[in-house]
Amino acid sequence: MKNWILATSLMIISLFGCTPNNVTKDDTLKKYFDEWKADGTFAFFNNGQGDFHIYNLPRYTDGKYLPASTFKIVNSLIGVEKGVIKDSTSIINWNGAGSGRAECDANLSMNQAFRLSCPNWYQELARRIGATDMKKYLDTLGYGSFSPDFNMEEKLDIFWLDNSLKVTADEQLGLLKKLYFEQLPFLKRTQRIVREMMLWEDDANYKLSYKTGWGVTEEGNQLGWIEGWIEENNHPYFFVLQIESPDANFDMRSARLDILKKILKQYGFFEGKK
Template sequence: MTKLFNTSKLVPAFVFVSFYLIVASCTPDNIKEDDSLKTFFDEHKSTGTFGLYSNGTGSFNIYNLSRFADSTYTPASTFKIVNSLIGTELGIVPNDSTVLDWGFRVSGRTECDTPLTMREAFRRSCPNWYQKLAQKIGVATMQRYLDTLGYGARYKKFVIKNNLDTFWLNNDLKVTADEELGVVKKLYFNQLPFQNRTQELVRNMMLWEDNANYKLYYKTGWGTTPSGNQLGWIVGWIEENKHPYFFALQVESPDSKIDMKTVRLSILKNILKKYGFFEGKK
């Protein structure tokens, strides 16, 4: 793969990677709207959307299609995928064992408020570590990468203002679930404009379950909507018999007491189980 990014020169702005045309490029015959998945959200008194893309057949199973393809929300910690790619490509964090001093901001989470490697910060989803990384990347460089990737540009270009360390957390930057799925799909196939090594490093950090039947890769996210509802994400893929299936799950709840960490993973696994995953037969 030709190296598009390096530490001294960024690709021209016209090299634009589209993430949100996956659903748009499908025909109605390739999309199955599955309203039966609503029961998994109802169990937790929540709303949301889910999409599963089979790379082998080019087909989609989607619950709440309009929300999946057209509605934008804060990416929250799913942005750590992009942040990690940029930081690694620039050499700020040469590998996932690089320790970055978190002293820029204390999160109040004991497991985060200590020197961490990138792998630890990614998997613990520590905001302070990645806020420091964003500061090291800088406004101009971060903006150019976002422009090149087209990330968060579903309806208009996103511009970083005085929010370099918070734009992915506070509803300034917004993405669709379709766009989130597009990111992980391109990441899997080394189709993002980063070196293969960079993409492989980030993929490896996303692997949570690996056994004889399947491999499950994902990144979570948690935030709030402008109205104050909890918003949870899980984006990634499940691989069985070397066949990848990409997914994006988004869960929204007005209940401030809901354990979103548990709920989002429960919904994901129940949906995947319904579709016959985890048995190594796909």
């Protein structure tokens, strides 16, 4: 087991250029998951010092799950890069079909749809991108994995929601870091547009940017994400939080942000002293 953990840590190190001493397994974070009676993983990357703090390392590196609405980051990048939409103010008109969420049944800009996390808007965006270009960009990114028999034409507007596409938390964090530093294979303008939509909290002490996701695993469990970065004194720190619960009534919307903020507070954030 120890050799396996070391090998896994070395894999992370190869992705981020860290040293073995910079990967810390942090089991003190378990209490926050226990408060919600949930399983999951959390990773925190201090870009300035190059060190990782990870809770539940095996799940972080090897657990593959549907990205759910966190895929809106990638979908937005592709839509802007391909010219399907010009920028975050571009509007896709509602087609009149009920989505089950009144706030999403309207003519919305990309910024509105992104922040409301409207699946119907982004399903239409995927259809406009098309299967060929969607696959091309995903292959270029090397993001996630599909089963060998996956057909993009058949699942173009649902693959990030129905467990066809699966990603690890490690892949999610890697994408975020590259997005922040404009290192993805997209124009810098494209990356800036998407990055700006992720900013939720901005005050004198910190800036908190993130995207959430919420779906159902193949086993029928609720699966949630919240991933992004926090900036203090112009230094970015990256995080990815993933939560899973078998409880059909689990309050994922509250749990994600509660666990994230408690962890960040434990790490000394929100006071502008980092």
